[in-house]
Amino acid sequence: MFEHVIIGQYLPGRSILHRMDARAKLASVFFLIAAIFLTNSWTGYAVLGGAAAVIYLSSGVPFRYIRKGMAPIFLLVLFTFFIHALFTREGDVLLSLGAFQFYEDGVIQGLFIALRLLLLVFLTSLLTLTTSPIELTDAMEQFLSPLNRFRFPAHDVAMMMSIAIRFIPTLMQETEKIIKAQTARGADFSKGSLKDRAQAFVALLVPLFVRSFKRAEDLAYAMEARGYNSGAERTKLRQLIWKTRDTAACVLIVVLVAALFLLRE
Amino acid sequence: MKAVTLQNVHFQYEEEGPAVLSGVSASIQHGEWIAVIGPNGSGKSTLSRLFNGLLLPRTGEIYINGKSIFSDDDLPVIRREVGMVFQNPDHQFVAPTVRDDIAFGMENAGVPREDMLQRIETVARQTGVEDILDKEPHRLSGGQKQRVAIAGVLALYPSIMVLDEATSMLDPNGKQEVLHTIRSLHASSDVTILSVTHQLHEALMADRVWYMENGRIIHDVTAEELLHNLDWLQEKNIPLPYAASLYQSLAHKGISSRSLESFLWREKSR
Numbered sequence: 027m028f029e030h031v032i033i034g035q036y037l038p039g040r041s042i043l044h045r046m047d048a049r050a051k052l053a054s055v056f057f058l059i060a061a062i063f064l065t066n067s068w069t070g071y072a073v074l075g076g077a078a079a080v081i082y083l084s085s086g087v088p089f090r091y092i093r094k095g096m097a098p099i100f101l102l103v104l105f106t107f108f109i110h111a112l113f114t115r116e117g118d119v120l121l122s123l124g125a126f127q128f129y130e131d132g133v134i135q136g137l138f139i140a141l142r143l144l145l146l147v148f149l150t151s152l153l154t155l156t157t158s159p160i161e162l163t164d165a166m167e168q169f170l171s172p173l174n175r176f177r178f179p180a181h182d183v184a185m186m187m188s189i190a191i192r193f194i195p196t197l198m199q200e201t202e203k204i205i206k207a208q209t210a211r212g213a214d215f216s217k218g219s220l221k222d223r224a225q226a227f228v229a230l231l232v233p234l235f236v237r238s239f240k241r242a243e244d245l246a247y248a249m250e251a252r253g254y255n256s257g258a259e260r261t262k263l264r265q266l267i268w269k270t271r272d273t274a275a276c277v278l279i280v281v282l283v284a285a286l287f288l289l290r291e
Numbered sequence: 292m293k294a295v296t297l298q299n300v301h302f303q304y305e306e307e308g309p310a311v312l313s314g315v316s317a318s319i320q321h322g323e324w325i326a327v328i329g330p331n332g333s334g335k336s337t338l339s340r341l342f343n344g345l346l347l348p349r350t351g352e353i354y355i356n357g358k359s360i361f362s363d364d365d366l367p368v369i370r371r372e373v374g375m376v377f378q379n380p381d382h383q384f385v386a387p388t389v390r391d392d393i394a395f396g397m398e399n400a401g402v403p404r405e406d407m408l409q410r411i412e413t414v415a416r417q418t419g420v421e422d423i424l425d426k427e428p429h430r431l432s433g434g435q436k437q438r439v440a441i442a443g444v445l446a447l448y449p450s451i452m453v454l455d456e457a458t459s460m461l462d463p464n465g466k467q468e469v470l471h472t473i474r475s476l477h478a479s480s481d482v483t484i485l486s487v488t489h490q491l492h493e494a495l496m497a498d499r500v501w502y503m504e505n506g507r508i509i510h511d512v513t514a515e516e517l518l519h520n521l522d523w524l525q526e527k528n529i530p531l532p533y534a535a536s537l538y539q540s541l542a543h544k545g546i547s548s549r550s551l552e553s554f555l556w557r558e559k560s561r
Contacts, residue, residue, distance in 0.1 A: 192387045195429035244382035251375040253399040263394035
């Protein structure tokens with residue numbers, strides 16, 4: 027059931043976007059998201075759309091992966107569009123359907139919000155499709171490390187995240203094993219009323235939790251035995267290498283965001 | 292100086308709880324391989340966890356390479372000198388890939404990156420995991436994971452390696468892989484090994500065997516001496532490996548190993 031699990035949705039590859047430093051990508055996405063929410067003109071969204079298209083083309087990711095990433099929010103996009111279209115009652119009436127009236131400003135507002143959501147998911151999907159979770163964790167750790175001065179344990183947080191990522195497939199394998207074991211004992215996870223099924227899941231969750239606590243204890247022992255000390259200075263095997271092209275990409279993004287800021291109405 | 296010295300070690304998990312270790316005294320020479328056997332609850336695993344201060348004895352003393360495990364200053368050094376491999380292959384794999392996991396201990400010890408890369412190459416060859424360095428843990432077999440754990444320990448150049456039932460959760464192939472790695476390590480380096488096991492045939496690979504019961508080491512014998520006490524082992528309900536059981540049956544029929552050996556030589560030359 028879970029043999030071909032891919033963590034997150036990382037799609038290994040050799041494109042320019044794949045080879046960029048994770049910090050550059052993370053910072054760029056951060057700036058672009060800010061720009062998405064600041065933009066309030068059609069020209070602005072045209073420029074953003076163009077930029078997103080260029081970024082997409084440099085990623086080498088087949089479109090169906092993006093579509094898969096965006097599918098779950100499609101309903102949300104429709105919903106927010108209609109909410110805005112129906113409840114912003116300004117400008118001229120464009121269309122009147124019985125009790126519902128669509129005003130011009132409402133429709134424009136709704137379209138903007140929908141575009142924002144779509145662009146947001148589009149860009150973050152591209153980030154997670156071209157960056158492995160571990161690189162992302164490393165990048166976040168470096169961005170958070172200035173907070174060490176305020177006693178924020180950036181390294182421990184990154185370690186927690188990477189352990190969580192590492193154990194996702196293990197937990198899935200275990201879930202599968204427990205499902206089989208409980209099915210052999212007569213549990214049925216797929217039939218019956220909602221209540222029956224919820225009860226069947228108790229038989230799955232209890233052993234899963236018990237085993238997880240046991241595992242956490244063992245893991246803590248193993249980490250301690252190997253000299254892990256949360257406060258101590260450590261060296262790192264993994265390196266993020268910042269190249270000229272990362273600087274170039276970041277400068278481009280900053281220029282783009284500045285231009286978008288000037289295009290605001 | 293001995294690699295390990297245990298002096299009248301007592302241990303219990305809770306203040307009022309039952310004694311898990313009651314008066315263990317023993318010592319281990321450098322480069323020796325000790326196997327610890329005994330029934331469940333005899334204190335084998337607990338004993339192994341005292342070796343690098345994961346647990347501290349209630350009373351008694353433990354010296355690792357002459358350093359007391361009660362010394363706060365020496366404990367980090369002891370943690371580096373005593374490498375531990377645990378039972379469950381999945382519960383000790385910390386990092387996302389084999390390479391990162393081997394590096395984990397070195398990162399904690401502050402080994403420079405250049406050294407790390409070089410040491411990873413070396414220990415990966417030693418343990419035969421050089422072809423899977425970029426794999427993720429869920430794509431590895433149990434035996435591979437345990438060899439990665441051994442590699443991670445070796446990368447810190449330990450003088451003592453403690454294996455707490457490291458093969459007990461593996462399939463026969465995995466067991467073979469790991470035992471092969473340990474044996475070649477014992478043959479090619481002077482690492483002191485302490486392996487806790489339920490398998491007599493694994494224990495017989497060691498130089499010396501400790502038999503534990505009720506928190507004490509009852510027998511401290513060489514592997515060879517153990518072979519001469521097979522009846523006693525059977526009384527303790529320890530299943531004998533096939534070869535040992537054959538050896539015992541022959542002995543009961545009055546055929547000693549010596550007479551069997553000379554018989555076989557005679558047959559061969561005929």
